[in-house]
Amino acid sequence: MLENIALIKEVHHYKSIVSAEKEAKDYLSKINIENISNNRVIQCSNLEIFYVKLIRALMTDEDNIIIVLPFSITANLTDVKSFIDNIYMLNHKKILILELYTNKSKYEGILCNIVK
Secondary structure (H helix, E strand, O other): HHHHHOOOOHHHOOHHHHHHHHHHHHHHHOOOOHOOOOHHHHOOHHHHHHHHHHHHHHHHOOEEEEEEOOOHHOOOOOOHHHHHHHHHHHHOOOOEEEHHHHHHHHOOOOOOOOOO
């Protein structure tokens, strides 16, 4: 997974492998999943794969990130607070989460704007 994440910086920002992998590992460490660094996709949970995709998006030059239907991406997501907290820990860009209104109750007690 580490190589998968680092590839963004290597290709688009011409960083060395060592530098790009260090940055990728720093992101994984922020949310305590650096243990998946050497894993392949098949060895990771849906949630871990989601975080890898999010980190890859954060490493791009894009200013905004849109997450569409996180509950469909991360099957069986039960701890929404930790999920949102991890997004905030990783985040340095504007993130918009598009979710079904029927999932509104899953976000109760979590600091986020919900627009109907």
